Amino acid sequence: MVVKYLMLVVADGKPSEDPTGDDIVAWVTEMDNRGIRLFGNRVVSPDEATTVQVRDGEVLLTDGPYAETREQMAGFDIIECGDLDQAIEVAARHPMARHGRIEVRPFWRE
Amino acid sequence: MRELLAAVYAEEWGRIVATLIRSTGDWDLAEECAQDAFAQALVRWPVDGVPRRPGAWLTTTARNRALDRLRRDAVEAGKLREVAMSTPEPDPWDEEPDAVPDDRLQLIFTCCHPALSLDARVALTLRSLAGLSTAEIARAFLVPERTMAQRLVRAKNKIRRSAIPFRVPPAHLLPERLEAVLAVVYLLFNEGYAATAGEVLIRGGLSAEAIRLGRVLAALMPDEPEVHGLLALMLLHEARRPARLDAGGDLVPLEEQDRTAWDHPRIEEGLAILDRVLRRRRAGRYQVQAAIAACHASARRAEETDWPQISLLYGQLTRLAPGPVVELNRAVAVAMADGPAAGLALVDALRDDGHLTGYHLLPATRADLLRRLGRREEAVVAYREALSIVGTDAERRYLARRLGELA
Numbered sequence: 001m002v003v004k005y006l007m008l009v010v011a012d013g014k015p016s017e018d019p020t021g022d023d024i025v026a027w028v029t030e031m032d033n034r035g036i037r038l039f040g041n042r043v044v045s046p047d048e049a050t051t052v053q054v055r056d057g058e059v060l061l062t063d064g065p066y067a068e069t070r071e072q073m074a075g076f077d078i079i080e081c082g083d084l085d086q087a088i089e090v091a092a093r094h095p096m097a098r099h100g101r102i103e104v105r106p107f108w109r110e
Numbered sequence: 111m112r113e114l115l116a117a118v119y120a121e122e123w124g125r126i127v128a129t130l131i132r133s134t135g136d137w138d139l140a141e142e143c144a145q146d147a148f149a150q151a152l153v154r155w156p157v158d159g160v161p162r163r164p165g166a167w168l169t170t171t172a173r174n175r176a177l178d179r180l181r182r183d184a185v186e187a188g189k190l191r192e193v194a195m196s197t198p199e200p201d202p203w204d205e206e207p208d209a210v211p212d213d214r215l216q217l218i219f220t221c222c223h224p225a226l227s228l229d230a231r232v233a234l235t236l237r238s239l240a241g242l243s244t245a246e247i248a249r250a251f252l253v254p255e256r257t258m259a260q261r262l263v264r265a266k267n268k269i270r271r272s273a274i275p276f277r278v279p280p281a282h283l284l285p286e287r288l289e290a291v292l293a294v295v296y297l298l299f300n301e302g303y304a305a306t307a308g309e310v311l312i313r314g315g316l317s318a319e320a321i322r323l324g325r326v327l328a329a330l331m332p333d334e335p336e337v338h339g340l341l342a343l344m345l346l347h348e349a350r351r352p353a354r355l356d357a358g359g360d361l362v363p364l365e366e367q368d369r370t371a372w373d374h375p376r377i378e379e380g381l382a383i384l385d386r387v388l389r390r391r392r393a394g395r396y397q398v399q400a401a402i403a404a405c406h407a408s409a410r411r412a413e414e415t416d417w418p419q420i421s422l423l424y425g426q427l428t429r430l431a432p433g434p435v436v437e438l439n440r441a442v443a444v445a446m447a448d449g450p451a452a453g454l455a456l457v458d459a460l461r462d463d464g465h466l467t468g469y470h471l472l473p474a475t476r477a478d479l480l481r482r483l484g485r486r487e488e489a490v491v492a493y494r495e496a497l498s499i500v501g502t503d504a505e506r507r508y509l510a511r512r513l514g515e516l517a
Contacts, residue, residue, distance in 0.1 A: 003273040083275040084225055085283070106272045 004038070004080050005087045008103040009096045011074040023095035031079065036090055040077030074100065111156050119148060120322065122165040123241030126172050128213035131220075132276060134176055137238065137266045143179070144241075147172035214239065215330045216276050218323070222291040223274045230265035231294045232301075237262055240319045250301065250316055288331075292340050292396065295323050299344050303351070304502075317348055328383075338387040339397030345380035346403035349373040361504045365412035377407045395431040398423055417446035434465040442475060450482040470500040474509060481516065490516050 031037035046065035053060045065072075074096065081087040084104075091102040123144060130140035147168045161167035221234040232251075236242045242250075248258035268274065279287040302316030324341040331337050353367040362368075384400045402423045409415040424440035437460055445453020457476050466472040477492035493513040500506045 001273065005272075081273075083273040084223075085275055085279070087272075088225070104272075109271050 001082065002080050003083065003087075004078060004107040006105045006107065007040070007077040007079055007087075007091055007094070008073050008105070009042075009075040009077070009094065009100065010071050010103060011096065011100040012071060027094055031077075031090060036079050036081060036086075038078045038080055040075065042075035043073060046072050071100070111152075114160065115148065115151060115155070118151075118164045118168070119241060122168055123148075124214050124217065124239040124326070125165065125212060126169050127238050127241070128217035129169055130172060130176055131217060131238075132213045133173070134180065135270075135276070137269065139176055139179060140172075141238065143172040143175040144168075146175050212330065214326055215278050218291055218327070219278055219287060220269065220274055220276050222287075222294045223269075224287070224290050225272065225274060226265055226268060228294070228297070230261060230268075231290070232297060233258060233261050234265050235294055235298070235323070236316075236319065239323065242319070246315075288334060288336070291327070292336060295320050295327070296340060296344075296396070298323070299347070303347060314351070317344070317351075320344060321348060335387050335390050335392045336394040336396045338383050339394055339400050342380045342384040342387070343396050343400035343403055345376050345383070346400060346407050349376040349380065349407060355504070359504060360507050363508070364406060365415075367412075369410060369412075372407070380404070381407065393426070393430065395427060398427045398430060402427070415446070417443060421447040434460055434463075435469075435471075438466065438472060438475060445479055445482075450479045454479045454483065468499055470496045470505070470509075472496075474500075477509075477512070481512070486516055 028037060028040070049065045051062040051064065051066045053062075077094075079087060079090055081090065084106075087104050091097060091104050094102055096102060126144045126147065127140045130143055131137055134140060150171055151164075151168060155161070217239055218235065221238055222231045226234070233247055236247045236250075237244065244259050244262060245255050248255040251258070278284075299317050299320035302314050302318070302320065321341070321344050324337070324344055327334075327337045328341050349372050350364075350367065352373060353369065353371040354362055356362050380400070381404055384397070384404055387397060388401070402420055405416050405420045405423070421440070421443040424436065424443045428436050428440055437456065441453045441456035441460070443453075444456060454476070457472070457479060460466055461472060461476070473492045474496035477489050477496055480486075480489035480492055490513065493509055493516070497506060497509050497513065500509060
């Protein structure tokens with residue numbers, strides 16, 4: 001069985017510079033080569049986000065994130081694993097697990 | 111017949127559910143079909159007689175039921191669903207009974223996976239492995255049945271969607287995962303043991319279930335010392351149960367308990383298990399705690415308790431499993447071995463670092479030590495503080511009695 005998981009890479013509200021440097025490149029290379037990582041990227045900080053809502057047919061825009069939190073999503077990866085234990089191992093080896101945290105969520109299934 | 115079935119149920123439920131989960135991957139289906147099999151036994155056995163191997167009969171019945179359900183679903187879906195059951199594998203029921211695989215170990219490791227909350231692990235273990243009903247688990251943990259049902263559904267959804275594996279963890283994960291399993295079993299035991307008047311019957315059942323699970327684990331993991339340590343610990347504590355409450359339902363402190371009322375065969379069993387496992391010289395927190403319980407259990411009178419030995423064992427325990435509650439217990443042992451002043455120094459250090467704020471046994475212990483040192487007024491203040499935060503009625507009455515003696 002193969003299960004797809006979304007890995008949300010969360011930073012601890014510090015400046016958005018990458019504190020881990022080349023570590024992430026090594027992690028990405030390894031997980032790509034193992035056929036585990038399907039896709040992923042860093043994203044810009046929430047203050048550059050645009051929040052979109054449609055109410056009564058009208059598109060409402062907000063400059064900024066939908067919720068103010070100290071912690072912010074710094075990036076994401078889509079991974080494919082045999083089970084949660086493998087996903088945990090993959091997430092635990094992501095450098096940001098040591099500096100921030102990684103939220104692992106399986107894709108929706110009935 | 112009902113009694114026989116109840117005994118078979120306790121023995122076989124977890125095994126049947128585990129086997130069905132392994133072969134179908136469907137927890138709800140496994141439980142429903144196991145339930146069905148017992149319902150059928152209740153109808154059939156009085157008529158046909160009890161089968162030679164009740165467990166095998168029940169497993170076969172439950173499995174056939176599961177196969178029927180899966181086939182029907184497949185037909186309804188208009189296609190053959192791929193189920194592990196349809197792949198040819200040697201039929202375990204053709205083999206000797208000893209060769210029937212026991213899947214309960216996989217089940218308990220899955221139920222106690224650290225990605226599940228502790229509440230969820232406890233509930234799942236009781237439901238899937240021990241076979242308690244949702245209503246029974248809800249009563250034991252004093253939550254509405256609906257809440258417990260939701261907790262179980264959520265946990266099973268997480269296992270399925272997140273693909274928490276159904277297996278005994280590989281060697282590199284085993285130590286920490288086994289610790290998580292033992293923690294759940296010990297928590298169950300304590301939930302049943304610490305409870306007092308009112309809920310005694312329901313909650314006492316939790317201790318019995320924990321011991322039963324401990325025996326299953328010891329049989330399935332004979333090489334893990336801590337599994338035997340935990341079983342010995344639970345047996346030695348459980349042996350004291352008959353003397354723990356007086357006629358009025360009040361807690362009787364260890365030193366005042368009627369030791370002839372202790373369950374001595376159980377003590378013997380606990381001591382024998384502990385002796386065997388200690389000889390392997392791979393100490394762990396449960397073995398050390400069992401060794402402490404053994405010191406108490408082997409003292410025929412309270413005055414004969416080997417407090418210096420207990421105090422040493424607590425020293426070892428604080429290294430293996432450091433924590434403020436262990437340190438508080440060590441303080442009590444040190445007070446008995448070296449005098450109340452030595453114990454009080456440790457308790458005061460604990461009070462100063464603040465980790466046990468709100469824990470009634472901290473002021474209660476302080477109060478007892480101050481009383482023994484003759485510092486009456488300080489003792490009264492400490493008893494009052496303990497009374498203001500104590501949890502159960504029996505403990506409240508005990509503290510009130512001590513306070514009354516000082517006034």
